[in-house]
Amino acid sequence: MSSVVALETAREHYPAGRVVFQEYDAASSAYVIESGFIEISTSIHGSRRVLTVLGPGEMFGEMAALDGTPRSATASAVTDATLTVIVSDQLRSRVESAEPVLRLLLGVILRRFRHEQNLFRRGSGNVLEPTTFLAPGTEVSRGAVDKITLESDLRDALKRKELALHYQPIINLRSSTITGFEALLRWRHTKHGRIPTQKFIGIAEETALIVPIGQWVLENACKDLLRFQEHTANELTMCVNVSGRQFAEPGFLSEVDDTIRRTSVDPQRLELEITEGVLMDHRSAPLQWIEQCKQLGVRIAIDDFGTGFSSLSYLASFDIDTLKIDRSFVAAMENDPRSLKIVRAVNQLAHALGLDIIAEGIEEPAQHQLLASIGVDSGQGYLFSRAKPFDGAVELLDRT
Ligand code: CMP
Numbered sequence: 001m002s003s004v005v006a007l008e009t010a011r012e013h014y015p016a017g018r019v020v021f022q023e024y025d026a027a028s029s030a031y032v033i034e035s036g037f038i039e040i041s042t043s044i045h046g047s048r049r050v051l052t053v054l055g056p057g058e059m060f061g062e063m064a065a066l067d068g069t070p071r072s073a074t075a076s077a078v079t080d081a082t083l084t085v086i087v088s089d090q091l092r093s094r095v096e097s098a099e100p101v102l103r104l105l106l107g108v109i110l111r112r113f114r115h116e117q118n119l120f121r122r123g124s125g126n127v128l129e130p131t132t133f134l135a136p137g138t139e140v141s142r143g144a145v146d147k148i149t150l151e152s153d154l155r156d157a158l159k160r161k162e163l164a165l166h167y168q169p170i171i172n173l174r175s176s177t178i179t180g181f182e183a184l185l186r187w188r189h190t191k192h193g194r195i196p197t198q199k200f201i202g203i204a205e206e207t208a209l210i211v212p213i214g215q216w217v218l219e220n221a222c223k224d225l226l227r228f229q230e231h232t233a234n235e236l237t238m239c240v241n242v243s244g245r246q247f248a249e250p251g252f253l254s255e256v257d258d259t260i261r262r263t264s265v266d267p268q269r270l271e272l273e274i275t276e277g278v279l280m281d282h283r284s285a286p287l288q289w290i291e292q293c294k295q296l297g298v299r300i301a302i303d304d305f306g307t308g309f310s311s312l313s314y315l316a317s318f319d320i321d322t323l324k325i326d327r328s329f330v331a332a333m334e335n336d337p338r339s340l341k342i343v344r345a346v347n348q349l350a351h352a353l354g355l356d357i358i359a360e361g362i363e364e365p366a367q368h369q370l371l372a373s374i375g376v377d378s379g380q381g382y383l384f385s386r387a388k389p390f391d392g393a394v395e396l397l398d399r400t
């Protein structure tokens with residue numbers, strides 16, 4: 001094809017009438033039309049049939065480029081045309097890194113279309129091999145099916161009352177009294193039993209289900225706080241985790257406000273936990289968000305402190321109340337002098353800024369003692385208690 005001029009490596013020029021590829025050719029690329037028009041035709045059953053004419057901005061040849069099957073039609077230039085060449089790998093690498101359910105969908109649609117093409121070809125002796133690209137039954141597609149079914153179940157979980165809040169006590173490390181609880185969401189699936197929290201929270205975030213679920217959590221945590229308070233003279237704080245998606249939701253703060261009014265909980269006793277990552281991800285939003293929280297009287301804690309971007313600038317800019325030092329530092333501090341120094345330094349930092357500090361993941365008495373001797377105010381972890389259903393948490397209050 002001497003008259004086909006390769007302008008650059010990725011660009012080809014076709015004069016009117018020139019064939020780009022023939023039906024049944026082996027293929028390694030797709031094309032995007034930069035200028036001109038391309039006709040797609042097939043000559044099954046003896047006669048040539050034009051399937052479509054494509055213009056600037058449209059892509060063709062993607063089917064074979066994706067699944068490696070021979071060309072399902074002939075492409076030729078109806079006018080002079082300039083095409084951008086998209087090599088298979090450019091497409092396939094995108095597909096490989098795509099979200100599993102999207103891959104599943106792409107596979108389903110491609111196979112459907114291949115099937116239709118073959119119905120049309122039947123009797124011509126020119127049926128194309130069925131594609132194995134993104135085939136069902138592979139690990140990836142099974143994973144995607146599991147994920148999307150779990151997502152449907154999660155939609156119903158609230159209605160079916162499968163979600164529950166468990167409460168992990170937060171302990172004053174000097175007096176060993178309970179100063180509050182962190183509300184943790186649990187899902188007991190009718191068929192699969194307990195679903196790990198990380199897994200379903202991830203799904204809830206991707207699908208925005210986190211918004212109604214988060215609202216349910218907030219409402220119930222506030223109601224339960226009032227019920228807990230009947231069991232102790234100490235003023236309790238309820239910590240509620242807020243995800244990035246909720247944080248980004250414009251209506252979230254007015255929901256918080258409504259919930260406070262509806263439940264008549266004291267906003268000073270409500271602490272919203274956000275991670276450093278969430279603060280840094282929403283660069284422009286946090287200041288406003290935190291200011292509005294403060295106007296509502298709600299407290300803010302930084303969750304998993306020290307594991308995110310660790311930009312200390314937000315501690316200077318934002319009116320934070322509490323740092324929750326990540327469990328990884330607590331776990332390492334006895335054997336790793338550096339982790340211990342970090343715990344000490346974070347504690348000093350918190351106190352210098354007038355913030356409370358909570359150590360996460362305390363599992364051993366020695367960790368409790370060490371943290372208390374450093375001057376860390378509060379902590380939580382298996383040493384004191386796992387997260388318990390409401391009644392179990394009440395028992396903890398009644399015991400102390
Ligand atoms: P591929 O099979 O790689 O090569 C031929 C291309 O023509 C195909 O990818 C699609 O891009 C396009 N094509 C095939 N069938 C049709 C159709 N029925 N309508 C429009 N375009 C088609």
Ligand code: MG
Nearest residue numbers: 182241273303
């Ligand atoms: Mg938390």
